[in-house]
Amino acid sequence: MNKQLAIYTEELTKDYGVGRGLFDLNLEVTQGEVFGFLGPNGAGKTTAIKLFMGLSYATSGTASIFGLDVRDKAVEIKRTVGYVPGELPQFGGLRASEIIAWLGGLRGTLDGTVVTQIAQRLNLDLSRRFREYSRGNKQKLAILLGFMHKPRLLIMDEPTGGLDPLIQQEFNSMVREASHDGATVFLSSHILSEVESLCDRVGIIRGGHLVRVEGLDAIRQLQVRQVEIDFLSAPPVEAIEAAVGVEDVSTINTNRVTCSVHGSFDGLLASISGHGVLNLVSREPSLEEVFLLHYRDEATASAN
Numbered sequence: 001m002n003k004q005l006a007i008y009t010e011e012l013t014k015d016y017g018v019g020r021g022l023f024d025l026n027l028e029v030t031q032g033e034v035f036g037f038l039g040p041n042g043a044g045k046t047t048a049i050k051l052f053m054g055l056s057y058a059t060s061g062t063a064s065i066f067g068l069d070v071r072d073k074a075v076e077i078k079r080t081v082g083y084v085p086g087e088l089p090q091f092g093g094l095r096a097s098e099i100i101a102w103l104g105g106l107r108g109t110l111d112g113t114v115v116t117q118i119a120q121r122l123n124l125d126l127s128r129r130f131r132e133y134s135r136g137n138k139q140k141l142a143i144l145l146g147f148m149h150k151p152r153l154l155i156m157d158e159p160t161g162g163l164d165p166l167i168q169q170e171f172n173s174m175v176r177e178a179s180h181d182g183a184t185v186f187l188s189s190h191i192l193s194e195v196e197s198l199c200d201r202v203g204i205i206r207g208g209h210l211v212r213v214e215g216l217d218a219i220r221q222l223q224v225r226q227v228e229i230d231f232l233s234a235p236p237v238e239a240i241e242a243a244v245g246v247e248d249v250s251t252i253n254t255n256r257v258t259c260s261v262h263g264s265f266d267g268l269l270a271s272i273s274g275h276g277v278l279n280l281v282s283r284e285p286s287l288e289e290v291f292l293l294h295y296r297d298e299a300t301a302s303a304n
Helices: 045-052 074-078 096-107 112-122 135-147 165-180 192-198 216-220 237-242 266-272 287-303
Strands: 005-017 020-030 034-038 060-065 081-084 153-157 184-189 201-206 209-215 224-231 246-252 256-262 277-283
Touching: 005 045, 005 184, 020 045, 020 060, 020 184, 020 209, 034 045, 034 192, 045 060, 045 153, 045 184, 074 081, 081 135, 096 135, 112 135, 112 165, 135 153, 135 165, 165 184, 165 192, 184 192, 209 216, 224 266, 237 246, 237 256, 237 266, 246 266, 256 266
Parallel strands: 034 184, 034 201, 081 153, 153 184
Antiparallel strands: 005 020, 005 060, 201 209, 224 256, 224 277, 246 256
16 A cells, blocks of 8 residues: 555445445545545445544445554544544533643643634634534534644545635635645535535545546536526527537526536626626536436436
């Protein structure tokens, strides 16, 4: 095995029965890269992360972090990894500052200046009790706990859930800074735009199986947006249908057109220029919708 790998798995499997779990995961994440683990909810992302963190035992196969077996060396691994779980444990009446001190003590060292800086960036009041926090503030605390010791590897499970847009941007900056400083980042998400803005490579998991690992250029081919356009008068339907990247064009009522756009909007915008656009709404579909479209098209191509 290449010693430059931060995460390495071979046929890693956690079988819960009736087709649920994680199956035959073969994955390599290089030290220093930001790797996105992308898939619909229930695809197996959290199962994989719990195996990496030694919080669950594999049915078969192996996994290692920096060459250390995740089962035999779980305690040692936890000292080098910053973990942001999908859901924090319930800390009840403990204040955030007390939670930080307790977990920092378990690691042996804690830089209070770093903690303060992260709390300020996330706009998080450390004097409040955990049970008083909103969902968003609990997520901010989870992020702080993951980043506070400047780990070599960050493993994060849907880390931006519950965050407002400004804090999401701050989180993105923190990830980029950690990567710039040499940390490896493993980030699970079900949001295409999130991994697109942060990751070097992306692994796509579906139904417990890793179906592909690609660079961002290939992943962008999956990006599709649903667009609805209202015109002041009759829409240029033929021009829209002929535009590059535009598919599934249909008209609603007299002056409304819906379509899907793959990749750049340039073709669509050129086709409607000068035609009196009253309103244009673009929606990023859920990842489940993207997968259904993508794999339906692949299945159709294979059948032909």
